[in-house]
Amino acid sequence: MQKYSVNQHLIETILSWVKSGEIAIPEIQRPFVWNNTKVRDLMDSLYQGYPVGYVIAWKNPNVKLKDGTLSEGKKVLIDGQQRITALTAAILGQYVVNQTYERVKIKIAFNPIDEKFEVQNPAILKDKTWLPDISEAINGDLFDIVDSYFEANPEVEKKSVREAFTKLLNIPKKQIGLIELAPDLDIETVTEIFIRINSKGVVLSQADFAMSKIAADTQHGGNELRKAIDYFCHLAIAPEFYKHIVDNDPVFASSDYFNKMKWLKTENEDLYDPKYTDMIRVAFTSQFGRGKIADLVSLLSGRNFETRTFESEIASQSFEKLKNGVHSFINETNFKRFLMIIKSAGFISPKLIRSQNAVNFAYVLYLKLKDSGLNSVAIESYVRRWFVYSILTGRYSGSAESMIDFDIKHISEKPFDQVLQEREEAELSDAFWNSSLPQSLDTPVASSPFFLTYLAVQVKDGDRGFLSKDVSVSELVSLRGDIHHLFPRDYLKKHGLDRSKYNQIANYVYMQSEINIKVGNKPPKDYFELLRNQISEGNLQVSGLSSEEGLLENLKQNCVPIEIMEMTIDDYPEFLTLRRKLMAEKMREYYFKL
Template sequence: MKDRYSVTNYSVQSILGLIESEDIAIPEIQRPFVWSSTKVRDLVDSLYHGYPTGYLITWKNPDVKVKGGGTSEGKTVLIDGQQRVTALMAALAGLKVLNDDYESKRIKIAFNPLYEGEDTPFAVLTPIIEKDSKWVSDIATFFSKDFSTFRFINDYCGKNPECDPDLLDAKLTDIRAIATRQLGCIVIDADCTIDEVTDIFIRINSKGAVLSQADFAMSKIAADEAHGGSMLRKAIDYYCHLAVKPEFWSIVSDRDPEYMASEYAQKAEWLKSDHDNIYDPDYNDVLRVAFMHEFGRGKLPDLVALLSGRDFEARDYKGEIADESFERLKAGVLRFMDRNNFQDFVLSLRSAGFISPQIIYSKGAVNFAYNLYLTLRRNKDIPSTDVKRWVQRWYVMSVLTGRYSGSSETVMDRDIRMIAEQGFFTVYENVVAARLSDTFWQVELPQKLETTSTRTGAWLVYVASQVKEAANTLFSGGVKVSDVVATIGDIHHIFPRNYLKKEINAPQSLYNQVANYAYLEKRINIKIADRKPGEYFTEAKNACLSGSEYFGDLTDSDSLMTNLTDNCIPEGIFGMGAEDYEAFLAARRRLMAKKIEAYFKGL
């Protein structure tokens, strides 16, 4: 069997030289540097003392056939060790790195040749250290091309007369030896797929880290300057950063004229005044949606293969496939970023009741829903006014069934292909008939509500159903569930937790069942305290009949009964105590399931 990788050693100086000459691409150099300055210092110290610093891993892009019969050699990409190499370039070569706001900053590591102790002669530069003549403020000085050992010794000893020139010379030899320290480099074969690269990565990485498919794809994109990959990757990064921090636009517009002149900036500018946080995508989300929508595939490794020029039938690599794939990916990214598309999709989630990040399910479900939105918008047979409705129903179905939870690429890929082959409506009807049958609504869904997790799809859809119908919180005549849904503290135990612990010694797994939860104003919750449900519900009923004051806002029996129905409270609650708790849970789960069913069918 052919070896899938080879191992070689490079000196630090050689690695930095290969990167400077662009023989090895280091995509992370264009993104915020996540290491702390202290971690940079520790890496330098390890190299100084000759300690191992782990392997670098590179992957060579496959060579591609170009028109005319020639071959274009693929570029080698550094896929693991990017932070280490960036740290070395910052500390030894004086390279500026980007902080979280994409500002270029120097990380200066100081060195004390006269240091004596068990710790380290290196330190992150501070104003105090900079004023101390014993410290050299920036070790990059030692690795510059015009560095003179003779001049440095004379100058340093002049400032520090107690220094022994011979000892200083030895120290300089030691620190400059960092450039000749050997780094192990694993070179993965160009024919390896992303799955094989990931497997090799996991087996070699002693920390058990996982190589993200999206990280791999972004590295591949950024390294391809011939297709504008660097700008595309930057555009994706900026867009995702702006989605979370709209104020970042002022920094981008001031400091990156190249980006501002691109079509990506025009697509992203609207985010500078957008503060909606229902769907704040990261680069994984952007890549997946753009790829699914534009290529009709759901597996991200296929994107890496296509960007490499992979011809799946001929089993080789062709330049025209790489050209087309980059153009299609760019088009998909621009459609993702488009203000009308993005805001209209988010509006479809909001109008279905998903108004807060707290009740948004998995990113996988949201990503597929956005892909579906973009796909249906291009279908001339579906009126644009109906697109949101169908997206809502598919999203709710996928949340209720957990369709895109966990490792969902295969399911997404299958769904995309079926929709392309059979048409959306045929696939939708078949999926709903198979997954949302009467048995689901009557048996499976109540079972899904038998949980303590407020992140389960059934509970989230239940809350969305209350939001959509503008239901009031329990015992309230004016405060909506939508007003308090983002505040976890406003979830109330209908059977108070302390009451259940006292009466039946109920464990957390029992009193924290989601069927025991209802949204409730804190002031009302405080007044109810730890009372028996039959007692405080009866108090509310009697007060509404007599017009007397009590802990709630409702003032008549009809309003109270409507409120209890909206919150799926069983009719027998007025006589219930701890001995009825499990029967209450079963009854309320059935009511919640019926509400969810009516909500779904009414979308």
Template structure:
């Protein structure tokens, strides 16, 4: 098929460029090099499309073919976007990126070089021809310019015209299109095909492809979904398109697989998306109100949201009673504590969605209990748990629902604290510097059992004081404050040489507090211990600022994260628990963890862990994790990755 025909089909919608998450990523150098290759007749590769139904394709203006089929471009998105933007003079409607990347490309009639407009070099210099204007106006518009430049030299004039003609003929160049079609080409199969073809680039996820299929019939679907994500982000919660689509799939179909959306009418999907967005906002308010989980860092177990959204679907968007709400939250807490959705997410979700539909919340709890064996929290469960682990949100939850008090002021820690220095911060009961002097490891220093929450003002005042000093002062003034934070009263445990015994005792106290609260959720009574907001939650004053503190643990990490953000790569989870996806068992705590790859898609999981033991490294590699031991080594890998992408 000719390039011009491909672009016409893109313009009409017969060939749709799917709105994958990464958008347009090419640089001006890549655009320039691409047109240089086209001009010289070099191979540029073929394209891969996937034929899918478009139930209301006329939304794009007679977009689809007569049989209601749209061909989604899977491989070649960057190339087609570049061709469309340069030759048509405007980016396609779906475009996400810097439009300047596609504007101002010029061609030099003498050197045959492609460069972007530079006033000092090109202003008032007729040998530089605007490539977009050439495609839109044709060679005839440059007749006077070429004749003047040739100054009567007919050979040179013919050479100039031949060169311009070679550029305009780019649109007539034939390109092979491989179309993936047929009833056996499910989302799973097509994603596998794409990732094999595109092994050197960004991986495609099943969610990407499902969303592309939805957008083929409803072009503004992604914009609508991103609007909801932006609202939640403004409220302090960051979610991804795949996640929202998974929730919508569960609400609309009762199942987890994106392929189920193929049988859903677009009007039904639109209604389901609206219902899902409302359900998630309701859940976020309820989690903040009942459990105190009021910001992004402490809302764990996101894989459980499709199940909870489905329950609200059965009850017209609200909890039917406080008992149902509390038992659902009992299940939710246990689901993220024990990594219910760490491994085969779709399998576990389908099992849970079926249980919910058939037997309600009690059936959900029964399924989890059978898979887990018991639903009790034991002191040893807190061992090796640190910031980023499953038990970190549990500590925050207990702090909020039990009304734990600030150590210095005695004021209950809640989300209505006012003042610049009243926001909550993570506090190490035993200061890190003191513990390192005694040879304790990073995992021991950052153990959840060594953490509590304080106002910023109290955290600054305590600083690095030894516990034997500042805890004694607190015990004399407000002994109940220590017990509210589950800090052992035995003064011998406040000494660094007894730190191990301190952790052991505090783990016991935290486990008792957790089990007590969970029993209340399961068995009743069912009071509302915190105020449930009526609207979407605002960004809370209790957002815990601990990212900077954890980043300082690894030399060069802050600079590396700034570089990654600058080039559009994903930001990691900090001090994150990394698990074996097959068993859900924790392997290590990583300083930085990219569970879906550096590009925020479904690439190879990457982690930075300077203190990984040989046994942990072996376990991580067997699970397919890519492990780096320093910021410098990860930085070199990022540089190579970007170089490979530019070369492709």
């Protein structure tokens, strides 16, 4: 099967297709990121007759309308947007949306004497030898423009200037290659073709293709939906962007979408700053009960999976469902309550979360359970538990999309408590807590999801930092406290241990820097002797802990075996084994209380 066709088209033909909508360039599929000099260089290349590469369009399938007739599908531009946008700006004089989402004009000037192009600037506007905006010449009356130029510059050599003007006006007659992908290709094939053709090695995700489909479908309000997704993700990171939208996009600022995301203008929470990929996945999965973004692209195109045809009614229904999903996602109550649930599990900082897909699916689960009418107490417990379960088992760290698809279908078919029980019995048995988890803690990687979960447990339990009387782990995490070694690093290095041995998770604790300085390079036996002496003498030099009971409680909170108080280098391997077991047991108690 021929997967695509390759044809050369006149630039003016391509631009006429853009103007008529036959080729869809979504307004903010990707903001125009070229600087103005790159637009100038493109014009110069065309003027000189140099090739400017290919653009790639993926034709939407023809869809069957309710009356049985077929509607011709548009071509959606998936590569080459920057070049085509540059052409519409320079040749047609159209506005572009730049990286800060402002509508601006890019004016390219031309000097027919030197046959040079330049970005319009104040100096050029004062120089009569320059034509300040080539779009006016290309789209205006050539004779009037030439006559005006000769009147302003009577001394120029007219023959060469006329030839330069003729070459300028012939730019739209130059050709550009259009690779048109067949409408019945699946996303995997489209992605593969894109990678093979694209010399820059840029990889488009399936969410990128979905965004192109959304933004290009003005019939179903996809252009506004695309803005809602893009603006929400931008505002979540930069609340100050709110004023920019109000000032530069008044039409969207008056929309229902914008009204529902206004709350972000004063929101500085950074626990979950979703990208458009995350937002599409959550909105789609929660509404459609599917996990594969390729299915969303097909549904937005109107695909009937049973008859393998494309129907306008399915496209309309799919857009409506996706809009509902986006509204649910950006709803202030939903978003804040979901984050409250995640925080209530101890995950109070983004640095405690490595799996964005675990967060995404937890939000999907929250929205699904909320729609089912389940009471809020049960929802909170289920979401917390599934979130932690998915992190501990690395559920979404491999083939995340397939697993999301599997999970949402099971959750849609069975009561959730039954699904959760089945997963726990299969993957969180005694063997997991007693053997598998302690083994997983045998690693030097501080960003390990198991260690981060352990820290979340400490936050949840309100534990104090190691040897701290008042300063909590929660405060140390939030205020960028430091992780230090129970067996000091330099002490272990001095005895010949390498990085992988002294940088062990089981040797890590959150400890105040001032306490760590006083611990120094001493073996645990020595610094604990110093600590017990200060307790007995009431001279609190190392720590604020003033009683043996307080010290033992602090060791318990930090899963530090009491045997450490008599340990030296020879006991280090035994210490690691003991502490891993204590950490795993603490995590087990925590999990079943969620």
